[in-house]
Amino acid sequence: MKDARKEYADIIDREHHVSRHRRPMPRSARAAQFSPFAALTGYDDLVAESARLTDARIQLTEEQKVSVNEVLTWIMKQPTPAEATFTYFVPDRAKAGGSYETVSGTIKKHDALAHTLLLSDGRTIPIENLCEVNCAEYDRNPEQE
Helix, strand or coil, X not given: CXXXXXXXXXXXXXXXXXXXXXXXXXXXXXXXXXCCCCCCCCHHHHHHHHHCCCECCCCCCHHHHHHHHHHHHHHHHCCCCXXXXXXXXXXXXXXXXXXXXXXXXXXXXEECCCCEEEECCCCEEEHHHEEEEECHHHHHCCCCC
């Protein structure tokens, strides 16, 4: 093994050079030049996206479809809007599947042409994505059709 002190004897005791014309680089900037290099830009985002889970869309049975339609029909026939809870499927924009959301509110408008419900808070729910509608007033009403 070589002795480093002997090998670099001509420069080891010299004073550290400091330029008279340029200011020294700040430590934060000096450290930044040695930070890790991200060669695969966007790779972390792709890994996070593939790890994100989505739910499969559940197909309603005929009985479930009839139940949803009965409650919606009853709600829309009421003279004052009844408060209800809507559970519906929201398709994912990036990959197969989606998620289920549950919101409460009153129906402001039914758009028969677009097959959507507009709630009083401004949300729009596609009717074909509804999987459950619950209304306390409907459940208490003995004159259900």
